[in-house]
Amino acid sequence: MKKKLLLTFLTVAFSIVLLVGCTTKQESTGGNEEKVVNVYTSRHYDADKELYKLFTEETGIKVNVVEGKDDELIERLDREGEDTEADVLIVADAGRLHRAKSQDLLQSVESEVLNKNVPENLRDKDNSWYGLTKRGRVIVYSKDRVNPSELSTYEDLTNPKWKGKILVRSSSNTYNQSLLASFIEINGEDKAKEWAKGLVDNMAREPEGNDRDQAKAVVAGEGDIAIMNTYYLGKLLNSSDPEEVKVGEQVSVFFPNQDTTGTHINISGAGVTKDANNKENAVKFIEFLSQEKAQSVFAEANYEYPVNPNVEPSELLKSWGEFKTQDISLNKLGENNKRAVEIFNEISWK
Numbered sequence: 001m002k003k004k005l006l007l008t009f010l011t012v013a014f015s016i017v018l019l020v021g022c023t024t025k026q027e028s029t030g031g032n033e034e035k036v037v038n039v040y041t042s043r044h045y046d047a048d049k050e051l052y053k054l055f056t057e058e059t060g061i062k063v064n065v066v067e068g069k070d071d072e073l074i075e076r077l078d079r080e081g082e083d084t085e086a087d088v089l090i091v092a093d094a095g096r097l098h099r100a101k102s103q104d105l106l107q108s109v110e111s112e113v114l115n116k117n118v119p120e121n122l123r124d125k126d127n128s129w130y131g132l133t134k135r136g137r138v139i140v141y142s143k144d145r146v147n148p149s150e151l152s153t154y155e156d157l158t159n160p161k162w163k164g165k166i167l168v169r170s171s172s173n174t175y176n177q178s179l180l181a182s183f184i185e186i187n188g189e190d191k192a193k194e195w196a197k198g199l200v201d202n203m204a205r206e207p208e209g210n211d212r213d214q215a216k217a218v219v220a221g222e223g224d225i226a227i228m229n230t231y232y233l234g235k236l237l238n239s240s241d242p243e244e245v246k247v248g249e250q251v252s253v254f255f256p257n258q259d260t261t262g263t264h265i266n267i268s269g270a271g272v273t274k275d276a277n278n279k280e281n282a283v284k285f286i287e288f289l290s291q292e293k294a295q296s297v298f299a300e301a302n303y304e305y306p307v308n309p310n311v312e313p314s315e316l317l318k319s320w321g322e323f324k325t326q327d328i329s330l331n332k333l334g335e336n337n338k339r340a341v342e343i344f345n346e347i348s349w350k
C-alpha cells in the first residue's frame with residue numbers, strides 16, 4: 001500500500017516536472033501561445049510603434065521594445081551576454097553595427113527577402129546586419145553668405161578660401177569617423193589624412209556640440225558652412241521650437257562630390273543578436289521593415305532615405321534633389337574605423 005502511494009506520488013511529481021519543462025521550453029522558443037520578438041533600438045518614433053503594431057497584426061508576433069542610446073544598447077548587449085532577452089539590435093551607423101559584429105554580438109542570417117530589399121553595399125558581407133534607412137553627410141551652408149556655385153567637393157573645404165568658416169562636430173563622433181573611413185577607402189590614407197588636417201586648419205572654432213548645433217552656429221554667424229547629416233535639417237525644419245525652424249530655413253543642403261566620387265552616405269540598420277531566443281521572429285521582423293509597405297514610414301519618421309530602391313523618399317527629401325553617392329561597401333566604414341580614429345588623433349581634430 002505504501003509502495004503504491006509512493007509510486008502515485010512519484011508519477012504525479014514527474015508529470016509536473018515534465019509539464020513545467022514543456023512550458024519553459026515553449027516560452028523560450030516562442031511557441032504558439034506567445035510569439036514575441038524583443039527589440040533593442042535607438043529609435044524612439046511614434047511611427048515605428050505603429051509599424052510594430054501592424055507587424056503584430058500580420059504575424060501574431062508581439063514586439064517588445066527597449067529604447068536606449070546606440071552605444072549604451074551595444075554595451076548592454078555585451079554585458080548581458082547569452083542571458084540577453086534581445087533578439088534584434090537597431091542602431092545608427094554602419095561603423096557601430098560593424099563594432100557590434102566584431103564584439104560577437106550579432107549572428108548571420110539567411111534571408112532572400114533581405115537580400116532582395118537591401119542593396120548589397122548597404123548590408124554586412126556576412127549577413128550580420130542590414131541597412132534599413134539611409135542618410136547623407138553633406139554640406140549645409142548659409143543662404144545669405146554662400147553662393148552654392150562656390151561649393152563643389154569635400155576636398156575643396158580644405159581650400160584656404162574657407163579659412164575660419166567651417167563648422168563640424170568632434171572626431172569622437174562615429175559619423176565623422178565613418179566619413180574619414182570612407183575617404184581612406186576611396187582616396188587612400190595619405191590623402192585622407194591631408195584632408196582631415198586641412199579641415200582642422202579651416203575650422204571656425206574648436207569642435208563642439210552635435211550636428212544641429214553646427215547649423216545653429218552657421219545661422220549665428222560663427223561660420224558659413226557646416227558638415228552634417230541630412231536628417232538633422234529635416235528635424236530642424238519640422239521642430240516644435242520656432243527658433244530651430246528659423247535655423248532650418250536659413251540654410252540649404254549641398255551634396256558634395258557630384259562630379260567626382262559621390263556624397264558620403266551611411267545607414268541605420270538592424271541585426272539579429274547572437275543569442276536570440278526568437279531568431280525566426282527576429283528575421284521576420286527585420287524583413288517586414290525592409291519591405292515596401294514599411295520602408296517609407298520607417299525612413300520618413302527620421303527624415304531619412306529608404307534603402308529599398310523601390311520606395312521613394314519623402315517630398316522634403318525629394319525637394320533637395322537626387323544625388324550620386326560614394327560607390328563603396330559600407331562594410332569599409334567599420335573596417336577602416338580604427339585607422340580613421342588614429343588619423344584624427346595624429347592631426348588633432350578634437
Ligand code: FE2
Binds near residue numbers: 092229
Ligand atoms: Fe544622429
